[in-house]
Structures are given as C-alpha cells and as structure tokens.
Amino acid sequence: MRTGVAGNGTIVRRFLKDAAQVEDVRTTAICVRERSREKGEELAREYGMKVYTDYEAFLREGDMDTVYVGLINTQHYSYAKQALLAGKHVICEKPLTETAAQARELADLAREKNLFLWEAFKLPYGSILPAVKEHVKELGPVRVVQCSYCRTGKAYEEYLAGSVRPVLDPACAGGSLYDVNVYNLHFVMSLFGVPEKVCYTANRGRNGVDTSGTAVLQYDGFLAVCTAAMDCSSDNFCMIQGEKGWLRTEGPISSASRAVLCLGGEETEIACQPEKGSLKPEIQAFARQLQTGDRTPCYEMLKHSVQVMEILDDLNNSL
Numbered sequence: 001m002r003t004g005v006a007g008n009g010t011i012v013r014r015f016l017k018d019a020a021q022v023e024d025v026r027t028t029a030i031c032v033r034e035r036s037r038e039k040g041e042e043l044a045r046e047y048g049m050k051v052y053t054d055y056e057a058f059l060r061e062g063d064m065d066t067v068y069v070g071l072i073n074t075q076h077y078s079y080a081k082q083a084l085l086a087g088k089h090v091i092c093e094k095p096l097t098e099t100a101a102q103a104r105e106l107a108d109l110a111r112e113k114n115l116f117l118w119e120a121f122k123l124p125y126g127s128i129l130p131a132v133k134e135h136v137k138e139l140g141p142v143r144v145v146q147c148s149y150c151r152t153g154k155a156y157e158e159y160l161a162g163s164v165r166p167v168l169d170p171a172c173a174g175g176s177l178y179d180v181n182v183y184n185l186h187f188v189m190s191l192f193g194v195p196e197k198v199c200y201t202a203n204r205g206r207n208g209v210d211t212s213g214t215a216v217l218q219y220d221g222f223l224a225v226c227t228a229a230m231d232c233s234s235d236n237f238c239m240i241q242g243e244k245g246w247l248r249t250e251g252p253i254s255s256a257s258r259a260v261l262c263l264g265g266e267e268t269e270i271a272c273q274p275e276k277g278s279l280k281p282e283i284q285a286f287a288r289q290l291q292t293g294d295r296t297p298c299y300e301m302l303k304h305s306v307q308v309m310e311i312l313d314d315l316n317n318s319l
Contacts, residue, residue, distance in 0.1 A: 073179075076092050118282075
C-alpha cells in the first residue's frame with residue numbers, strides 16, 4: 001500500500017507514526033496548505049515523502065494507490081470524492097462525511113469504481129469489540145446500555161479563552177456529537193444495528209456548538225444512552241446490562257483497555273487491548289484487504305458507516 005496523506009494535524013502525525021511500523025505500507029506524499037508548507041516539509045523529511053500544496057497535482061503526480069484524508073470534518077467529503085474520481089483508494093477519518101447523503105454518494109462511487117473506501121476508526125480492528133460481540137448474547141435479553149465518553153482538552157481550554165478550533169466550531173461540523181459521541185454510536189450500532197427511534201439533547205456553547213450532549217437510541221426492549229462531552233471529564237465506559245448479568249468496557253470506547261463480563265456475580269476479563277491508542281491494527285487490516293483484493297469486509301463496514309451517518313443526521317435534526 002503506497003499512501004499519500006492529506007493534512008498535517010495531530011491525527012495525521014499519529015497515522016504516519018503507526019503506518020511506518022506496518023509492513024508493506026509506505027507513505028509517499030503529503031498535501032498541505034501553502035501556509036502549512038513548513039510543517040509539511042518537516043513531516044516529509046521525517047517519513048521520506050514528497051510535499052504538495054496543490055491537491056489536484058498531489059492526486060495526479062503522487063506515487064500512491066491510497067489517500068489518507070486527515071482533515072477537518074467539512075473537508076472529508078470533497079477530498080475523498082476527488083481521490084475516488086482520480087482512481088485512488090481512500091482512508092477517511094471519522095466521521096466519514098457531514099451528512100448521510102454525502103456518505104451514500106461516496107459509498108456508491110467507491111463501489112462503481114471498484115475502489116476501497118474505509119472510514120478510519122479503531123473499534124472493529126482491536127480485540128474489544130469482537131469479544132463483546134461474542135459474549136453479549138450470554139447476558140440474555142438486554143435491558144439497559146450506557147456509554148460515556150467525556151473529556152476536556154486543549155481545544156476546550158482555548159475555547160474558554162476565546163479561540164475556536166475546528167473541533168468546537170459548528171461551521172466545521174465540530175462538537176461533541178460528531179467528534180466524540182460518534183464512537184459510542186459506532187459501538188452500539190455494531191452490536192445492535194439501527195435503532196428504531198433516536199433523540200439528542202445538548203449543552204450549547206457561545207457559538208452554538210454542542211459542547212456536551214446525550215443521545216438516546218430506542219431499540220426493541222431497551223434504550224441505549226450515549227453521552228459525550230468536551231466541556232467536562234469523567235470515568236469513561238460502556239455498560240451493557242441484561243437479565244443474566246452485565247458487560248463493561250473500561251475507558252473511552254475509542255481506546256478501551258479491557259472488557260469484563262459478569263454472570264452470576266462472577267467477573268471475567270474477556271479482552272484486553274495493550275496498544276489502546278494505536279492505529280496499527282486498522283492500517284494492517286486495510287493493507288491486507290488491499291493486498292488480497294477482497295472488498296467484501298470493506299463494503300460491509302462502509303454500509304455500517306453510512307448507517308451511522310444516517311443516525312447522526314437524525315440526532316442532529318432532533319435538536
């Protein structure tokens with residue numbers, strides 16, 4: 001897999017670091033804005049890439065078969081679409097797009113051109129989610145699901161001081177729903193599918209952004225309550241309660257460290273994730289799929305990504 005990278009932010013730097021540790025993956029080019037050329041050149045020297053500031057030239061001339069889009073949310077759709085039209089496979093950061101309509105368009109385009117289109121999120125490729133899927137049926141009928149992912153950071157500190165980063169700018173599709181709660185939604189929907197009904201309630205910042213909020217997903221027989229915040233911190237977890245016991249993951253679900261099953265009062269660790277912040281497992285999975293040419297798992301995950309975007313639309317519209 002020869003990968004060109006669009007962007008130079010924190011997630012791009014993590015992708016470059018982890019991709020460098022994956023066999024059969026090379027990062028060959030990076031595209032940044034002209035005002036970020038110095039940062040691009042610094043990364044290019046470190047990882048042996050060529051620097052571009054023109055995206056069309058990057059797609060046309062860059063020695064790559066795959067493009068990694070690590071830009072702000074509002075640019076995911078246009079950059080991914082241009083790359084697909086140029087015949088490149090695409091790894092796009094979450095959320096896949098701003099709207100479900102955009103996600104469906106990209107998914108259709110990828111299938112039409114027989115290209116891979118992956119949404120970059122770690123859950124399906126680590127050890128936690130597969131273990132939860134395997135053991136959740138042991139709980140009997142599920143009655144309550146709770147997910148919490150709440151954490152403050154430098155972006156919120158700057159927001160309080162008057163400076164607004166894209167992750168807290170509604171004009172950039174920022175906010176706790178799209179930036180944080182999307183992980184909870186991916187987790188719940190990976191286990192239980194599309195909910196019957198949803199609603200969303202949020203705390204708003206001075207610019208209207210949802211700095212924290214709770215999404216309620218209604219399923220047949222139970223509710224899933226997904227809370228996320230960028231304006232406060234807490235112990236983070238996902239808890240599934242059934243008639244026969246409970247199952248809990250520890251830590252933010254995007255980087256959960258372990259999963260514990262409790263039946264009859266006896267707790268058993270069913271999974272642990274030692275490299276909880278690493279992107280390596282998903283990059284390895286993408287490279288393996290590309291090498292084998294098997295598009296089935298990619299398109300199955302793409303269907304799921306579109307469904308998550310449809311629920312994000314519904315939640316956003318319920319405010």
